[in-house]
Amino acid sequence: MSSRPELQAPPEIFYDDTEARKYTSSSRIIEIQAKLSERALELLALPDDGVPRLLLDIGCGSGLSGETLSENGHQWIGLDISQSMLDVALEREVEGDLLLSDMGQGLPLRTGVIDGAISISAIQWLCNADKSSHEPRLRLKAFFGSLYRCLARGAKAAFQVYPENVAQRELILSSAMRAGFAGGVVIDYPHSSKMRKEFVVLTCGPPSISSSVPQGKGQDGESCSDDESSGDEEDQTVCISDRHRPRKKQKVTKKGRTRQWILKRKEKGRRKGNVVPRDTKYTGRKRKARF
């Protein structure tokens, strides 16, 4: 596609039956979305205790992103404004529950019940005014306000976004901060035009030392895009983490992949008729460091 989908039509029109099917049958897209979702899940920094959580997938589309959550054992609720995308998600029998909902109207969820939220390639849609009644600032406010309320204290949100320009990124971030979130932007592979990906990572909760004294902002005020900051978990400031190393090497633990979980997954595969290695005493064992 030559131009940004966001500029062509409102999402519920752009993602019609044809586009929804096309989107979900591209193996390239499937692979990219899965990788982005893995990374977003990693950025949620859930406790490493193997306990499945209740997560949100905002702009879940046909379920490509949510599937990663299921594979990691979590329960999720996905919401999307496109009926066609949700229809494809139904066809693909995703395990998450689906809602037809417009995030710009606010999330229809109770206070403090969600353990984390991801959103993959969707939030930038909020920056457009698709109807005369749409005011992006107000829609972002409604969205982030409701997100802040429904997340449990200390829970995080990790959104992979494609802002059209710096102004959009700032608009998204400032709306999040105004709703009470602490956080910033994490950029993976900032020096590669192809692999560069941007994540807004937010933490919900009362101001703590780490969130009330933003690091790296310094005198020049604005985001520290020149700062080769570490991306440290404690570091809640607007910062850029430079990820030169390939992702695979950085990944040490796979959360939630206990032996029990793997056995279940394998059993499921067998039921579907897939060729699955037999279960042995080695299944799901931790590998020695030398691997």
Added chain:
Amino acid sequence: MKLLTHNMLTSTVKGVVNGFPLRIEVEKTLEKQVDFSADFLRNLFYKVDWKALVEAAQTMGYAELPEEAPDSTVLESEDFLKKFHYALLELHLEEGNLVCPETGRKFPVTKGIPNMLLHEDEV
């Protein structure tokens, strides 16, 4: 729609003060098998609005949950966890409506998906 989702959903129609819980009108229910995780249930137990879950399950024809909010010792009971799991994750509303408790506005559920889109004058 799982009752887990129902237990988290609220009506956000303009002017509504307490949009929870949404009343369920059942046209069709389904059972879907979901992997059992005691850890998930133990964690979620504290977030569930018990009364809303019991009523929702009853509306869907399942009356095995204790009426009174149990204390956390039940989380050691296999029998309780199984029922909790079933009500929360396996019992699905396939067709019907969710009704806002304050305004009576109906959110239709089609093919298991609640339509929570608001009209412009409801935002």
